[in-house]
Amino acid sequence: MPVRGTLTLLLGILCLGHLPGLAASQTLPAGEEALGSKSYDDYETPARCRSCHTDLFRQWEQSMMAQAYTHHWDEIEYFQLAVPHAQRDPQLAEVEAGCNGCHAPLAYWAGDVPPPRPEEGSRANESVSCDVCHTLIGYRGEVPHNYNHISRPGRVKVGPKPGKSSPHHDTEFNRFMLQTELCGTCHNEKSPFDVWVKSTQLEWQEGPYSREGVRCHDCHAPRAWARSASMAEPDSVGQHLFHGAHSISKLSGAVELRMHPDVREVEFDGTVVFSVQLFNAKAGHKIPTGSVEDRLVWLEVTAIDAAGQSYVLPVDEKGFSGEAYTISSDVLAYQDLGVPLDRPDFPGVQRDGIGAGHRIFRMPYFDPQGRMTIMQWNTASLGVDYRLGPRETRIETFTWVLPPEIALGRVTVEARLNYQKLMTPVAELLEVPEEESEVVMINRTRTSIEVYD
Ligand code: HEC
Ligand code: HEC
Numbered sequence: 001m002p003v004r005g006t007l008t009l010l011l012g013i014l015c016l017g018h019l020p021g022l023a024a025s026q027t028l029p030a031g032e033e034a035l036g037s038k039s040y041d042d043y044e045t046p047a048r049c050r051s052c053h054t055d056l057f058r059q060w061e062q063s064m065m066a067q068a069y070t071h072h073w074d075e076i077e078y079f080q081l082a083v084p085h086a087q088r089d090p091q092l093a094e095v096e097a098g099c100n101g102c103h104a105p106l107a108y109w110a111g112d113v114p115p116p117r118p119e120e121g122s123r124a125n126e127s128v129s130c131d132v133c134h135t136l137i138g139y140r141g142e143v144p145h146n147y148n149h150i151s152r153p154g155r156v157k158v159g160p161k162p163g164k165s166s167p168h169h170d171t172e173f174n175r176f177m178l179q180t181e182l183c184g185t186c187h188n189e190k191s192p193f194d195v196w197v198k199s200t201q202l203e204w205q206e207g208p209y210s211r212e213g214v215r216c217h218d219c220h221a222p223r224a225w226a227r228s229a230s231m232a233e234p235d236s237v238g239q240h241l242f243h244g245a246h247s248i249s250k251l252s253g254a255v256e257l258r259m260h261p262d263v264r265e266v267e268f269d270g271t272v273v274f275s276v277q278l279f280n281a282k283a284g285h286k287i288p289t290g291s292v293e294d295r296l297v298w299l300e301v302t303a304i305d306a307a308g309q310s311y312v313l314p315v316d317e318k319g320f321s322g323e324a325y326t327i328s329s330d331v332l333a334y335q336d337l338g339v340p341l342d343r344p345d346f347p348g349v350q351r352d353g354i355g356a357g358h359r360i361f362r363m364p365y366f367d368p369q370g371r372m373t374i375m376q377w378n379t380a381s382l383g384v385d386y387r388l389g390p391r392e393t394r395i396e397t398f399t400w401v402l403p404p405e406i407a408l409g410r411v412t413v414e415a416r417l418n419y420q421k422l423m424t425p426v427a428e429l430l431e432v433p434e435e436e437s438e439v440v441m442i443n444r445t446r447t448s449i450e451v452y453d
């Protein structure tokens, strides 16, 4: 049965190769031109869709896109950092409205910026809602980014399949719904300094999954045999999970780890080299992706000797340029937070807050003064990209000169890959709810050596 759904879909794509909305799309605004071009009333609420599309609604409601405006960290970053920063620095003026182009599209299209705070319960709270995506008919420009999509609100809902009918609305098949460019209009972002500060769809494009036709949808909205509406016949329906880094099950096992020592048996005053292989097996883009400025993904290797004493093994340096940003340390960073926080002599906070010597898979963002920043809109340049590419395998080594106090017998060595959405020092400074800085283990592996006299 699922085969039939796929065949209908394929036929649909073959017959309707061009965007049906092309003519209309030429007159409708995209990107910045769309600011204030519509009103809230042009769009239906997600609650309206819920009555028939119950399961899809309940799935979407739990996703971050349903909370893109109301989620507490978003509120803090927008109202405490971005808005005051935009008001103080003319070069950043555009972001006061711009954040909403992706996080509160209805408010952006209605020209209601800055929108009322989430607690006021305005329609900005609908965030990336059903009617946001299901009225998008294409995008304008060469590369999808910075909300350069085209919205055509109204009775017609665009969907992934031809020939669907509904008692509440008209439906129209649009190939755009099946393309990663749809996601790219919000998941690729350029800063006011013309720097790519989000490039999830571009990373996907240059990686192996695009060549195989495995799209964002296949991993984040996988199809299952189900009813898309309460009165519909079962079909192969994209589940609106949109699970990402906020979902432990999505992060779990995204990278596989193995580790081996160069020697199994070592004299008590000897040296062992552990090699760890990290394989990005599950993500269609780099890890981390998206809000890379906030993310910490780090490899921690610890050893426990026969007496139960534990040791942290520092990673070996490789000697590439910019490497210092990829090894955790106690340096201070993020001094540019002082501008929006109105603390002119702000010394910064700890850059990583995870202890020293661990390998961090990251790409640092720099402000116009060359200091590391977590404010992606204040990013004037990028540092070394040491993230794990899709299906890439990386090797890290740990040379361990056995400490004099080591106990004889078996030493168990564990490698853990950890993930943190927001580094603790920044989360504490801005009083971001703890769940944003919770440490999640992506994976772990073990090996052992024998120490003899
Ligand atoms: C981020 C954009 C986005 C949001 C938000 C979104 N959808 Fe979708 N929706 C899609 C995409 C993309 C597909 C096509 C998935 C596929 O077929 O691969 C889709 C498919 C559908 C379908 C067709 C299912 C089928 O295959 O028969 C329905 C119905 C639907 N969505 C309803 C909703 C409702 C209701 C909401 C809100 C509760 C919603 N969508 C929110 C992007 C979105
Ligand atoms: C009164 C019930 C009802 C309401 C309310 C409703 N829909 Fe639907 N919708 C349907 C039915 C029925 C279908 C066809 C499903 C099928 O046959 O698989 C459908 C299909 C769709 C499709 C798929 C079209 C395609 O080409 O594959 C989309 C997208 C969609 N609805 C979006 C929405 C959105 C967005 C809302 C809220 C603004 C909404 N619907 C409200 C009943 C409803």
Ligand code: HEC
Residues within 6 Å of the ligand: 180, 183, 184, 187, 200, 201, 202, 204, 209, 214, 215, 216, 217, 218, 219, 220, 243, 244, 245, 246, 250, 251, 254, 282, 283, 284, 285, 286, 287, 288, 289, 290, 291, 295
């Ligand atoms: C082969 C499966 C796969 C494909 C294809 C894929 N992803 Fe992912 N995605 C994942 C996995 C696994 C994670 C969790 C690991 C992580 O956060 O990096 C993830 C994480 C994410 C995150 C969360 C990142 C963060 O740090 O918050 C976003 C956003 C995302 N994906 C968007 C996309 C978009 C947009 C596309 C298409 C351009 C896409 N993904 C394609 C598997 C996939």
Ligand code: HEC
Residues within 6 Å of the ligand: 064, 065, 067, 068, 069, 071, 074, 101, 102, 103, 105, 128, 132, 133, 182, 183, 184, 185, 186, 187, 216, 217, 220, 221, 242, 243, 244, 245, 246, 247
């Ligand atoms: C209108 C803009 C927009 C479109 C279109 C859009 N997204 Fe998003 N998406 C967002 C925003 C904004 C967030 C961040 C929500 C937050 O945490 O504040 C997000 C978050 C996500 C996350 C959750 C990441 C996490 O950290 O857990 C996933 C997964 C995701 N999107 C996938 C997709 C996919 C797949 C598509 C295309 C089918 C898509 N998005 C289309 C704006 C969009």
Ligand code: HEC
Residues within 6 Å of the ligand: 073, 074, 075, 077, 078, 082, 095, 098, 099, 100, 101, 102, 103, 145, 146, 147, 185, 186, 187, 188, 189, 190, 198, 244, 245, 289, 290, 291, 292, 294, 377, 421, 422, 436
């Ligand atoms: C081009 C679209 C776009 C623009 C413009 C944009 N964002 Fe986002 N934002 C996203 C997407 C997509 C994500 C999800 C990426 C991920 O999961 O890593 C996101 C994630 C976030 C997050 C959540 C990070 C987390 O840990 O989950 C915050 C906070 C945020 N954005 C704030 C802002 C602020 C403030 C602005 C304006 C200065 C802004 N964004 C502008 C698309 C955008």
